Amino acid sequence: MANNASARKRIRQTEKRTIRNKARRSRVRGFIRKVELAIASGDQAQATEALKVAQPEMQRAVTKGVLHLNTVARKLSRLSARVKAIAAQA
Known part of the structure; x- marks a missing residue:
């Protein structure tokens, strides 16, 4: 348990941030789910718009x-x- 004022404040800040x-x-x-659904439906225009x-x-x-920069870069790369x-399928 927090034993001083600064520790109590840290706990409050952490809760808010969480x-x-x-x-x-x-x-x-x-x-991301919207992009996934658009991809699953096979509608490229909708998928492109959702990705944008x-x-x-x-x-x-x-x-x-x-999120970490590389995580987002990887996810965007795979989604795109x-x-x-x-388009290749159609």
Whole structure:
């Protein structure tokens, strides 16, 4: 248990930050899910649009320190490759 004022404040700050980061991470997952659904439906226009909307959100999560830069880069790379693959199938 926190034994001084600074430690108690740290606990309060950590709780607030955790809530904020969970919301951001959840938001990013939602955008990724939309891209995944568009890819699954096979609609390239919709998938491309969903990816364009998801990309800034994912980059923002990096800026805010919620996700690591390389993690987001890897996920974006894989998603964009899958969106491009739809065109090859059609």
